[in-house]
Amino acid sequence: MEKTPFHAKPERPAPTSAAGVAGAIAADWRRGLPVLASEKFTLRELRPDDAPSMLAYLGTAEVARFISPPPTTVQGFERFITWTHREREAGACACYGVVPAGCDHVVGLFQVRALETGFVTAEWGFVLGSDYWGTGLFLGCARRVLEFAFETIGALRLEARAAVMNGRGNGALRKVGAVQEGVLRRSFKRGGQFLDQVLWSILAEDWHLQRRGRPPVVH
Numbered sequence: 584m585e586k587t588p589f590h591a592k593p594e595r596p597a598p599t600s601a602a603g604v605a606g607a608i609a610a611d612w613r614r615g616l617p618v619l620a621s622e623k624f625t626l627r628e629l630r631p632d633d634a635p636s637m638l639a640y641l642g643t644a645e646v647a648r649f650i651s652p653p654p655t656t657v658q659g660f661e662r663f664i665t666w667t668h669r670e671r672e673a674g675a676c677a678c679y680g681v682v683p684a685g686c687d688h689v690v691g692l693f694q695v696r697a698l699e700t701g702f703v704t705a706e707w708g709f710v711l712g713s714d715y716w717g718t719g720l721f722l723g724c725a726r727r728v729l730e731f732a733f734e735t736i737g738a739l740r741l742e743a744r745a746a747v748m749n750g751r752g753n754g755a756l757r758k759v760g761a762v763q764e765g766v767l768r769r770s771f772k773r774g775g776q777f778l779d780q781v782l783w784s785i786l787a788e789d790w791h792l793q794r795r796g797r798p799p800v801v802h
């Protein structure tokens with residue numbers, strides 16, 4: 584997770600073959616993300632004019648402390664937004680902007696990206712502006728994104744990585760029902776330091792059990 588949402592982003596070439604084009608538009612979400620809404624928030628596709636609010640909410644040192652460094656300019660966020668659209672068209676990544684009820688600006692991101700062709704194993708990452716920490720916005724959005732990942736995309740396993748030192752990130756993952764699988768030693772370079780990360784997972788079957796109020800079966 585720590586490398587999402589702002590991990591290194593090599594340019595993805597446009598599909599060249601007919602099969603590639605057909606593959607790229609095989610699922611509806613690849614043509615445009617479905618809006619996921621509740622009375623407290625809307626999760627929607629990013630737009631170029633979201634860049635200034637993303638810089639204001641997600642560009643602070645406090646928010647970025649344990650994740651890959653976010654862009655430092657509006658133009659940098661605009662490039663990031665364009666990249667998310669290309670990745671979605673290619674069926675590689677879905678990136679949602681979080682808009683709280685009563686606002687018209689994005690204050691956070693949830694990203695789900697494929698770790699292998701076909702999206703069987705995927706990774707998710709999230710970030711919210713610190714004004715919204717501890718408000719319940721995370722949990723509400725996370726549940727909708729999990730539903731999208733398992734029921735719309737069809738992922739079977741969703742991983743997340745959180746720096747061991749990231750108390751809020753690990754607490755948030757535990758709260759949403761993720762299972763801690765182990766520690767990836769010195770797996771994330773941040774600010775010239777190599778950090779240990781906790782590897783978390785949620786399986787599609789965990790998700791379905793959770794919806795019936797039951798805990799995941801680990802072994």
Ligand SMILES: CC(C)(COP(=O)(O)OP(=O)(O)OC[C@H]1O[C@@H](n2cnc3c(N)ncnc32)[C@H](O)[C@@H]1OP(=O)(O)O)[C@@H](O)C(=O)NCCC(=O)NCCS
Nearest residue numbers: 584646709710711715716717718721745750751752754755
């Ligand atoms: C990760 C993030 C989206 C979670 O949103 P949030 O609103 O802070 O999350 P919540 O408050 O709902 O949940 C965090 C939980 O961790 C707990 N927590 C906070 N600090 C903690 C600490 N140092 N150690 C252990 N648990 C801690 C909180 O008490 C809370 O649990 P509770 O609701 O049962 O009390 C937000 O903190 C964020 O954007 N952080 C910066 C980006 C980031 O680190 N993203 C990577 C996550 S892997």
